[in-house]
Amino acid sequence: xPEVTQTPSHQVTQMGQEVILRCVPISNHLYFYWYxxxxxxxxxxxxxxxxxxxxEKSEIFDDQFSVERPDGSNFTLKIRSTKLEDSAxxxxxxxxxxxxxxxxxxxxxxx
Amino acid sequence: ELKVEQNPLFLSxxxxxxxxxxxxxxxxxxxxxxxxxxxxxxxxxxxVLLSNGAVKQEGRLMASLDTKARLSTLxxxxxxxxxxxxxxxxxxxxxxxxxxxxxxxxxxxxxxKP
Numbered sequence: 001x002p003e004v005t006q007t008p009s010h011q012v013t014q015m016g017q018e019v020i021l022r023c024v025p026i027s028n029h030l031y032f033y034w035y036x037x038x039x040x041x042x043x044x045x046x047x048x049x050x051x052x053x054x055x056e057k058s059e060i061f062d063d064q065f066s067v068e069r070p071d072g073s074n075f076t077l078k079i080r081s082t083k084l085e086d087s088a089x090x091x092x093x094x095x096x097x098x099x100x101x102x103x104x105x106x107x108x109x110x111x
Numbered sequence: 112e113l114k115v116e117q118n119p120l121f122l123s124x125x126x127x128x129x130x131x132x133x134x135x136x137x138x139x140x141x142x143x144x145x146x147x148x149x150x151x152x153x154x155x156x157x158x159v160l161l162s163n164g165a166v167k168q169e170g171r172l173m174a175s176l177d178t179k180a181r182l183s184t185l186x187x188x189x190x191x192x193x194x195x196x197x198x199x200x201x202x203x204x205x206x207x208x209x210x211x212x213x214x215x216x217x218x219x220x221x222x223x224k225p
Contacts, residue, residue, distance in 0.1 A: 031210030043154070043199060043215040048206060055209030091153065095210055098142065098161070098203070102154040 002026045004103035006092050012109045013082055021077045021106045025094030032075045033093040033100060034067065043091065049075065082110045113138050115202050117216035125224055127189050132219045134183040134200035142203035143183045144213065145174050147196045154199065190223045197221070
């Protein structure tokens with residue numbers, strides 16, 4: 001069964017460093033998303049991406065964040081200068097129409 | 112701003128008992144999802160409710176949607192330990208020509224005791 005894959009599963013970084021989280025959405029899907037979940041809290045929408053551009057973003061998704069689909073398969077989330085409060089689980093999701101399928105997540109730990 | 116409230120936030124129940132988790136939301140939406148999350152794991156889609164009055168059942172779980180009341184319920188029948196997990200509801204907002212955006216509730220952590 002097709003699935004959304006995310007790498008790495010765990011990323012440890014120093015405060016102020018740049019990180020890139022990678023996702024391979026399901027191949028025939030058109031819409032791509034990033035969500036984050038701070039430990040013990042609810043899942044929060046970050047950004048949606050369609051037709052090679054951002055279609056919607058939340059207040060969390062500030063200038064430190066960017067997304068890119070550099071080739072036909074990968075979808076990346078970049079955080080330019082990480083802060084302690086960026087520590088969270090980041091989920092990538094993709095959809096063909098309604099139902100979003102989530103990857104296993106990348107746990108980002110900012111020290 | 113869409114608000115999604117779940118209750119209870121934590122539920123400890125005995126095996127064999129029944130219980131209901133509630134999900135209230137603040138603006139009109141015809142679509143609602145229920146996800147299950149095991150500790151440290153991803154979100155597993157359980158139910159997709161696409162219209163008012165929708166009811167779906169899978170095993171010991173049954174979900175329903177009342178769009179007029181802006182309420183969805185997840186009913187657990189004769190709970191078993193394997194159902195222990197955190198359950199999230201998520202309300203769907205369609206983005207024009209750009210997919211959809213999910214707003215999640217705070218989650219209900221369910222613990223089923225033998």
